[in-house]
Amino acid sequence: MKKLTLLSLTGLLLLGLAGCSDLTRAIRGDDYVDSQASASASASSSEAASAELQKALKADSSAFPQLSTEVADDEAEVILQTSKGDITIKLFPTYAPLAVENFLTHAKEGYYNGLTFHRVIADFMIQSGDPNGDGTGGQSIWNGEDDSIDSGNGFKNEISPYLYNLRGALAMANAGADTNGSQFFINQNKEDQSSGLSSDQYPQAIIDAYKKGGNPSLDGDYTVFGQVISGMDVVDSISAVATDSNNKPTESVTITGIKIVKDYDFDKK
Structure with missing residues (x-):
């Protein structure tokens, strides 16, 4: 299974366990967390996610925003804009507000201008968003300033049963759970991926969509927050460039700019 990683970074680490009477405390950085309370919260979150999945499994295709090229009011x-051509993408702030706000803010501030597609794997994905140009850098717009969003290692994953790594899906690259910074990728694979997908885990509309390609092996580990609605020929062109042994293009392919066609007001949320 192919996995996306930031090349020199590691995921968040559980630093240690220590006993205190009958209470076990897990240490995460400088914070002590009651593991019993944490386990309870995790179980509650898992139950909610399971209920949401069951609801999605019964939904028709109109419930999945990636399956439409129309840009809705809440998108x-x-x-x-790249040196190979333009790629038009719609974004999903309802399902991935952190990732969308991060991307739009960086775009408005010119953060991505001039950056390269530093990692390209044909029949898989194209990746960009790193100021270092080698997969080792990039920060979110919060960069640890708001601990409820960003620990300094990156902001939280936003996984939804209504968004998947279909062909053309825009997603955050990470170095493990909740380490999202500025790097992103576009799923490019065009081979049928529907075989073997279980109707207990995937809505039928999404199984059908995977016939056009994508990377279902990435589902659940990466935040999907957008979908290409025009310009997949450009994505395919970028994916076809020659690369070195580290999957870095031997010819520079850059982001020349990002034009905001339709913005989103996060203050109204």
Whole structure:
């Protein structure tokens, strides 16, 4: 199974366990967390996620925003301008508000301008968003300033049963759970991926969509927050460039700018 990683970073680490009477405390950085309370919260979250999945499994195709090229009132739209051409993408702030706000803010501030597609794997994905240009860098717009969002290692994953790593899906690259910074990728694979997908885990509309390609092996580990609605020929063109042994293009492919076609007001949320 292929996995996306930031090349020199590791995921968040559980630093240690210590006993205190009958109470076990897990240490995460400088914070002590009651493991019993944490386990209870995790179980509650898992139950909610399971209930939401069951609801999604019964939904028709109109419930899945990636399956439409129309840009809804609660969605945003950008044009990712590259040295190979333009890619039009709609974004899903309802399902991935952190990732969308992070991307739009970086775009408005010119953070991505001039950055390269530093990792390209044909029949898989194209990746960009790193100021270092080698997969080792990039920060979120919060960068640890708001601990409820960003620990300094990156902001939280936003996984939804209504968004998947279909062909053309825009997703956050990470170095493990909740380490999202600025790097992102676009799923490019065009081979049928529907075989073997279980109807107990995937809505039928999504199984059908995977016939056009994508990377279902990434589902659940990476935040999907957008979908290409025009310009997949450009994505395919970028994926086809020659690369070195580290999957870095031997010719520079850059982001020349990002045009905000339709913004989103996060203050109204």
